[in-house]
Amino acid sequence: MIEMIDVSKTYSNGVNALNDIDILIEKGEFVYVVGPSGAGKSTFIKMIYREEKPSQGSIIINGADLTTLKEKHVPYLRRKIGVVFQDFKLLPKLSVFENVAFALEVIEEQRDVLRKRVMEVLDIVKLKNKARFLPDELSGGEQQRVSIARAIVNNPRVVIADEPTGNLDPDTSWEIMDILEDINRRGTTVLMATHNREIVNTIKKRVIAIESGRIVRDEMRGDYGYER
Amino acid sequence: MKGRTLVRHGKEGMKNLGRNGWMSFASISAVTIMLMVVGVFLILILNMNHFMSTVEEDVEVRVYVDLTASEEEQKELEEGLNQIDHVESITYLGKDEGLDELIESLGEEDRAAFESLRDENPLNDAFILQADEPQLTEEVASQADKLPHIDRVDYGEQVVEQLFNVTNVLRTIGIVLVLGLMFTAMFLISNTIKLTIVARQKEIQIMKLVGATNGFIRWPFFLEGLLLGVLGAIVPVAAVMAGYHYLYDNFAERLRLNFAELLPVYPLTLQVTLVLLGIGALVGVWGSLTSVRKFLKV
Structure with missing residues (x-):
């Protein structure tokens, strides 16, 4: 599903973000990526949806080698990967429905298929009754659910969440986790970078810890492992 | 490309035009001035060429x-x-x-x-x-x-050569002026479009993340550039048509007495119209595509 072999990343300004990363994530797994700020979590995540390219090594997603993937094929890779951000990245002038539909519009989905599918995912994130609202009219948790709906609307095999609960209060964070677990149960691989110790220690999943650009720990049903 | 998508791109392009009204106006004006000069020189040079070839016939x-x-x-x-x-x-x-x-x-x-x-x-x-x-x-x-x-x-070598010299000078002045103005217009257009891109950067980023192809993202900007160029061509086309019509009606007879013949209004104005529209569209599209390119790297 997701495989990294001897991956290193050095940015053009000389910053060495990742060193010799070897990892294998199977289909259907739920994985936390933890570690201090600046340890390389974001780079690790960004390389999976090909926002960054590794300087060395190779990354294989769904059987496709990202290091040899041609630029023009990148969009098709991204259609199989849903991304959720800490700051939601919703378009403020579009309604909830339109924000979610946006992901299907750019791949030129049929109008009726699009409508049906958008309502389906809004049902999964429990926002069916707020389809006509603008993002500003929603709470933070609801906005994050919209962005999750957008990430899963084209049935990706992997959902990547970069600190999805970073901007949310604890109660809302648990709601978001419910939804991510639900998505995972439906067979989608979920990869989540987080600083939320309570969540990691309560909902036990595989934990990959990154420090100074190296994987220092990789445990099934692991702990957050950092003192706050 | 589906029809519905094209309509969507068209709407986006129009919206962008309005969003940066003054910059759009400046770009359109630059195209207008440039094409005005192109139009006048084209008509002059084509008529000179025509005159030369009739003189040559008589040589x-x-x-x-x-x-x-x-x-x-x-x-x-x-x-x-x-x-x-x-x-x-x-x-x-x-x-x-x-x-x-x-x-x-x-x-x-x-x-x-x-x-x-x-x-x-x-x-x-x-x-x-x-x-x-x-x-x-x-x-x-x-x-x-x-x-x-x-x-x-x-x-008649002297006559022909002199005519040839005049036409050459005209052509050179025309080309220099037109190229200079063309680059100004392109620069303005690409700047205008850059503004709309900056305004839509978040949108573009999201589009890229959900798997839109570069072509899909480029379309609205492409259409916006095309529109800027073509809108800029409207005034010069009208001016050249009306102006040449007037010129022909009032001076063709008088010039004929001096053995000079103006090219007939049709198809000359039609050809010039096509050339002006073509250059306008080209400059617009070129300007827009140069500005989009570097924003697509997400």
Whole structure:
């Protein structure tokens, strides 16, 4: 599903973000990526949806080698990967429905298929009754659910969440986790970078810890492992 | 590309135009000024070319027979002239007829003076040669020049060359002006579009993340550029059409008396319209695509 072999990343300004990363994530797994700020979590995540390219090594997603993937094929890779951000990245002038539909519009989905599918995912994130609202009219948790709906609307095999609960209060964070677990149960691989110790220690999943650009720990049903 | 998607792109492009109203206006104005100049120069140059080719058609070689040549020698010369390649026709112009022609071309006052020359005609007998192709006139002239019993050979080389020089100068000025203005217009257009891109950067980023192809993202900007260019062409097209119509109606007759002929309004204005629209569209699209390129790297 997701495989990294001897991956290193050095940015053009000389910053060495990742060193010799070897990892294998199977289909259907739920994985936390933890570690201090600046340890390389974001780079690790960004390389999976090909926002960054590794300087060395190779990354294989769904059987496709990202290091040899041609630029023009990148969009098709991204259609199989849903991304959720800490700051939601919703378009403020579009309604909830339109924000979610946006992901299907750019791949030129049929109008009726699009409508049906958008309502389906809004049902999964429990926002069916707020389809006509603008993002500003929603709470933070609801906005994050919209962005999750957008990430899963084209049935990706992997959902990547970069600190999805970073901007949310604890109660809302648990709601978001419910939804991510639900998505995972439906067979989608979920990869989540987080600083939320309570969540990691309560909902036990595989934990990959990154420090100074190296994987220092990789445990099934692991702990957050950092003192706050 | 589906029709519905194209409509969506069109709407986006229009929206962007309005969003940066003043910059759009500046770009359109730049295109307008540039195309105005292109239009005027095109019409000038095309008419010059037309005039030149009509003059060239009329170009003839005059071979003046040596004054001392006997009648037999003149015959010999005529035969020699007949041997030259690419000569379409040979007309004999005796010195008396030559004088008639000269006197006729003069004003009243000078005529009297030249009438007195009738008895002692200083002119040469001449043969008038017409080349079968205007471009070969020079060759025919030089061939004729090699024959014996010739005083001199004349052809309209000076007129044609002068015309040619004027047209060349015009063309150079035109090209320099047009290129300069074209780059200004392109620069303005690409800046205008950059503004709309900056305003939509978040949207573009999201589009890229959910798997939109670069082509899909580029379309609205492409259409916006096209629109800027084509809108800029409207005023010059109208001005060139109306202006040339007016010019033709009022001056064509008068110019014809001076043996100059204006190109007819149609199809000239139609051709110029197409050229202007084409250049406008090209500049617009070029400007937009140069500005989009670097924003697509997400």
